[in-house]
Amino acid sequence: MKGRMMKWLITGVCGLLAACAIITVNVYFPEKAAKEAYKSLDDMLLKNPAEKVPGEKQPGLEQGQPEVKPQSRLFGPQPLFSMVTEAQAAESEADTLAVELASMPEVTKAYAEMSQRLPRLTELFGSGAIGLSNQGLVSVRDKAKLAAGDEGMIAAENQSRKVVVGSMAKATLKLTKQKETPEALGQVMGKSAATFAENRREAAKPGWWIQLQNGRWVQK
Template sequence: MIKLLRWWSLVMVVGLAACVTINIYFPAAAAEKAADRIIEDVWEQDATTPAAPPPPAEQESAAPPPPSAWSRLLDFLLTPAAAAEPNLDISSPAIERLTASMERRHHQLRPYFQSGAIGLTHDGLVAIREAQGIPLKDRTRVNQLIAAENNDRNALYREIARANGHPEWEAQLRGTFARRWIQKAPPGWWYQNAQGQWVQKR
């Protein structure tokens, strides 16, 4: 009976390690760094750097309890998985070409971001928020710019996933970029929240 319990305990620990490995397989931190680099290149002076979170309050200098045998075993099993988290390659010619195209276009889109006529969507794209804010004579051109921008953004998310050998990461990369576009947008720009409602950034 004791041997059976030990065997089931080992199975549970290995299963937990496998679950954690799956959860960290997509390199979320590396994806945020890659997104920030590309956004800063595309937006240049428009990209803002969010303020660093305040340092955690100092804890009382009580000695931590010694790790249990289970925690030492979990550390042994999970550390290699965490250490294996890859970096993202964003240096392929296709990615550089898409980034350069978006950077050139941004100079034409910037006035409409600033006026609130267009904004950032919750799925990492750009959309018209208030058509009345665009002069009638310019609407066709702005629609063409937005279509080209969204084509490049869709291709960028797909290409980063492909260039890193994981096309299944495309949706996660899109979500990461969607958050970072909004977080790095200047105050006054408009974006969609998770419910699709337009909100002005403060």
Template sequence: MRRWMGVPVAAVMLTACVTINVYFPAAEAKEAAKEFVEKVIGDQAPATAPLPEPAKPGGGLGAVRPQASASDVSRLAARIDWLSLVGIGSAYAQSPDISIKTPAIQAIQSRMASRFDSQLRAHFDSGALGFTNNGTVSVRDAGKIPLGDRVAVNQAVADQGRDSAAVYREIAVANGHPEWEGQIRQVFARQWIESAKGGWWYQDAGGGWKQK
């Protein structure tokens, strides 16, 4: 009887392992989206090296270490991944990183950047185009596009939309989670708007147009 009692416990632990290890890393996705978007629309701010941390006093050999208080012990206990001690690795411990460095993703990024510079940027500047709330580009005011350019601009907008959808899908698949595609799109939709230049237009959550 005692031998069978362990079976439900093992099943619960196995289920916990699967649940813990599958989650959407929103912070890492935002960093990946920012890197991708800023390379497409340009004017990426240069990275600055972090300042070195000042040396802390009392850290040398022979320094007297204060005794840990009860609150220190509690904080340390909260930081321990207790599940990993029983063989269940948590998703936090994996430090997931959303990769955007595959050849397919970088090929799409290159196409989008080239198209943005050559065919779309001027029309963002004029107010004719804007970023939608679902991660694509849309014609906001066709009247601001010269008549002779409208067919080409509409085609470029459609091509940019197809590449956007392709890259959201490719990022999800490349990172082993096709089910993340919708969440990847949402993260990118917010990032296009955050990275938009002053004076450009974007859609709010309700679909209304606003100027940045």
């Protein structure tokens, strides 16, 4: 009887250890490639309407959705379908990630909407009304400096940023041929957000409030 119970106990412990092993498997995240891909996306999709060159067309910004797919500086001034063809043979993970993300309608839509908000957000960052969190989101620091409608705009901005971060997480799993499970997405989502935030901190202007990875707020 005792021998049988011992066998059951050993079997149960082995099963538990096996389950834990599955849960704790680390998912590969190409941090450097993701960082460069984010930079490329910002360069080709994040446009400030206030800085628009006279005569230059920026389709979709007025309506909130791009009518024409963007062009990547990584491959020169070529249509997106040509970019996709070249990306299939590209050795660079960053190039492939940038093309993959630029081909997602939800990502181009998010960037078009972020471009529309950019002038006002720049003003609010400059005044100290808002800061950049360590997840790359916009955080209110001085509500008294906000105008009517600003809080709703900030919420919409954060939602757009979450779309970009979530899409990067999915794209990295696809690029690295890893199965898209809730556990895998959960692991790469945090890394995707941290990399997005790092890029945003580097792009922040002097005087803007930014939150470091340890949670401390500082002025750049």
